[in-house]
Structures are given as C-alpha cells and as structure tokens.
Amino acid sequence: MSSEPSDVVSLLSHRVPDLGALELLLAVARHGSLGRAAREVGITQPAASSRIRSMERQLGVALVDRSPRGSRLTDAGALVTDWARRIVEAAEAFDAGVQALRGRRDSRLRVAASMTIAEYLLPGWLIALRAERPDTAVSLLAGNSTVVAERLLGGEADLGFVEGLAVPEGLDGAVIAHDRLAVVASPAHPWARRGRALDPAELAATPLVLRERGSGTRQVLDAALAGYGGLAQPLLELASTTAVKAAAVSGAGPAVLSELAVAEELASRRLVAVPVAGVLLRRDLRAVWPTGHRPTGPARDLLSLTRSGG
Incomplete structure (x- = not known):
C-alpha cells in the first residue's frame, strides 16, 4: 500500500538536508574553504562545521575533507553537490514563481460595497490605501448587500462591505463601523413641522420613498x-441612495436613509430629520469575505485601514 502524500513529506524532511545546508555545501564547493563559505551564507565557521557534520550524519556519507590547506569535497561530496545544485535551482524557480503570483495578486484589488459605504466611506479608505500601495489598481462594484454577497461568493471580488443586520450566508465578517437610519422629509412636508416624535405604527403605515x-x-x-x-407599499422604490435622497428633497415623500448620506442636506435644511419614538434604527457596517478565506495582500491592508479610521 502506497504512502499518503503527508507521509512522503514527513519521510523526506528527515532524509533530505534543508536548503540552508545544501547552500552551504555549494559555497564550500565554490570557495574550497569552509571559512569563506561560512562568511558567504552569513554564519560563523564553527556553525558551518557543525552544519556540515550534521548533514554527513543525516546522509551517512563523508562530504568534506578538512585540512590546514582548506576544505575539499570527497567523491561522494562532489556527487551530492551536483544533486544539491539541482534542488537549489528548483527552489529558486519555485521562489520566483511564488513572487510572481504574489505580485500579480497585489497588483489589483476588487472591492464590492453596498451603496452607503461605497459613496460615503470607501473614498477616504481608498485614498489612504493608495498612499500605502500606489501600484495597486482598485476596481469598485457598488450594489446592495445581496449583490455584494453574490460577487464575493462568485469569486468576483476580494473584499466586500455590507450594511445589513447580519453577515450574509457563506461569508465571514467583522464590524468596522456603526450607522443610524434617519427618517427625513422636505421642509414643506407636514412631518417636518410636527411638534412630537413620529409613532412607529404611523411610520409603518405611510408610503415612503x-x-x-x-x-x-x-x-x-x-x-x-x-x-x-410591516411597511406599507412604498411610494417609490429606487435602486440608489442618491435617487432616494433626490426624491425626498424634491418633496415626493418622506424617506429613510443613512445619517451619513443626508448629513449635508440636513445641515443645509434641504431635508429635515423626523424623530421616531420607540424604535431603534441602528445598524452595523461590516467588512465581509468568503468563509475560511481571510483577506490577504491589498484586501488585508484595506481592512486594516477601515479599523484604524484611515
């Protein structure tokens, strides 16, 4: 019965010297001196001698003859050196390939974000990310939270941001900020002039934008x-925060929007906030990613910036 791959790796790790030892052996072959080889690889001569002896014990053959005139490879040592050269060259090719993959991964970042985050928070985060990673090209898809989840699960985005009540199924996430929803109306609407808070039942029964x-x-x-x-049939149902806000400003009807989205309109009195009694319109803003696939590279850096207030 053949060994499992993990068993093979375990056996090889005990029978084949590590790359550092093989690189030292190649340096001895180049210089004919254990001292000069030790300096090349950045260790002391006693440490180099110890490593060579350890490798000889591991392989069961003598590799280097030491004398006052220098260090010379034995016949077995010369053969092992030829094999070691191939292993080191293969490791260098492996390293170059991984570096190329990492470079390709780090050259782009695909972000999917729900509308409020995309419009009011992400621009600042992306400016900060550009300062840290000027060579990373960022693409942004803005959509609702359901669309964000679909893009992540379909492999079309590296990191997502959503505004819902919970982490969508199939995703992991972390809370990065908090937000409140505001009931808003144009100054001409009767709700803007009422002297008491709105009752939740009245809000629910009123057609809204x-x-x-x-x-x-x-x-x-x-x-x-x-x-x-439950909510009454909407007066208007629109696919963007900007469209909902424009409709409310124009007097089409009251709307419910993120405080982030209406801060400017409230400050300029183009919209008026309508207090609501007895109901909590608060939500968590989350970064999300596919379950078990923690963000790496630029996605990890962007996640870090959202948490640091960057």
Missing part, C-alpha cells in the same frame, strides 16, 4: 417595523 429589497437599509427598516404591521 425607499431603497429596493436586498439593500441593507431596507433590511433594517423591515426588521424594525415588523412588529407594527
């Missing part, structure tokens, strides 16, 4: 108002 199903904003609002009869 909303994001589409599958968006993080919609998920949070659906969950918050589920105990109040």
